[in-house]
Amino acid sequence: MRSTKFYQIISELNPTDLNRFEKFLQSPYFNINPINTELFKICQDLHKSAKAEYTKLDSWNLIKPKEEYDDVKFRKYLSELLKLLLKFFSIEELENRPILASQLLLELTNKKKIPKLINTAIQNSQNSSSKYINRSSDFYLYHFQIEKNLFYLSESNLEAYSKKNIEDIAENLDKFYIAEKLKYYCEILGREVLSNIQYNFNFINELLLFVEEHKFYDDLIIRIYYLIYKTLSEPIEKDNYHELKALIFKNYRFFEGVELQELFAAILTYAIGQINLGNEEFHDEMIDIYDFIFENGILISENYMTPVKFKNVLTTSLRAGNYDFAENFIKEYKDLLPASQKESIVTFSLAQIYFYKKDFLSVITQLQRVEYPDMVTNRRAKTIYLATLLELNEYDAILSWSESFRVFLNRKKKDVPEAKINTYQNFITIVRLIALAELSGDKSYLKIEKELQKYSGNIVNEQWLKEKLLERKKK
Known part of the structure; x- marks a missing residue:
């Protein structure tokens, strides 16, 4: 049962989510089949105890004790339970987004055309809109959808309403487009740094000129993403970073979830980049950002x-x-x-x-305690292991173990950009040269330093390697 898709999903949920889903299953409006509830209880037992185990046959005997096992039927039961879980997720998300619910109510009102419902739906949308403090690009999207529905609901009063309404529709749509376009362009710029992939992104030059001309100081999310773009495209100009950081610190309550974390990631990424360039003052910037994050519970806002x-x-x-x-x-x-x-x-x-x-x-x-299925962590773990062998002066072990590291990297060339692989291969080369120098007694560290200079900017742990060479030269 642990291998089923349903269990693998719920195994990532917290107890609150599981308790709410159990109540969802107990509602006859959503679930009329008691088998779904019984199957879920089996999965709950597995979730609560690592020692618990149920095979598919065990589970079948609990839910259908008088029937012979039927794999097709059992998979159908699991599929039905999974569909209910997906519906539960959708309803939970809708509950947390009242402005989206009010938008859907307006759409229903447009379909039903019930006179008494129209005013109620409009008032509901106005109340939801006034309470919606999130200022992500969704702010403009929701208001576009609401204004669009209000336009069709107000056809009987076109002269008084339609001009402003159409202008509001267009303005919200424009701002949503600009914010989203900037957001994903920033994502592209970040990815191009890490890979050789080139993206085709239409109209971005025209859009950037438009934003630069109009500034959008009063449109928070557009201004923020424009500044993120500037930090990525002009990293030497630090004023953009400081304005961006100040805006995010001041307005972080207007954002939530993944987007909130991505905004802080943008300033953290810039600070990391500056540290990597040797700007040591950004260590204090990093600590300042993390202090702010922890003091305000930003990392745990979504559990x-x-x-x-x-x-x-x-x-x-x-x-x-x-x-x-x-x-x-x-x-x-x-x-x-x-x-x-x-x-x-x-x-x-x-x-x-x-x-x-x-x-x-x-x-x-x-490092020997667990396997590392994540490719990035696996490479970093092997790098630290090799560095540790050098710190311990285990030169024979370095020569044998580094070869297995090379083989591992060569096998991953299809999955990892070649440039990234090379940074690790170069690290192995320098560590091996140090080990060979120590074992042979020919401690020509000047030659190794020149070799390291050839790889400058294209090798992991470059500064640490320089320190290790300097230590050996002083002996």
């Missing part, structure tokens, strides 16, 4: 945290030498990670902390 954000927090705090913060962060926020990745991410994060604290034997022990 989850993406692995990328979790890793960025750890990396930043370790670079700043704040090891206690890193350890406390893991303890406090590890349960917000996806359940399927939590163990490997936490294990790797602890290994990072031990490495920075120079507890190298603990690094080895920690």
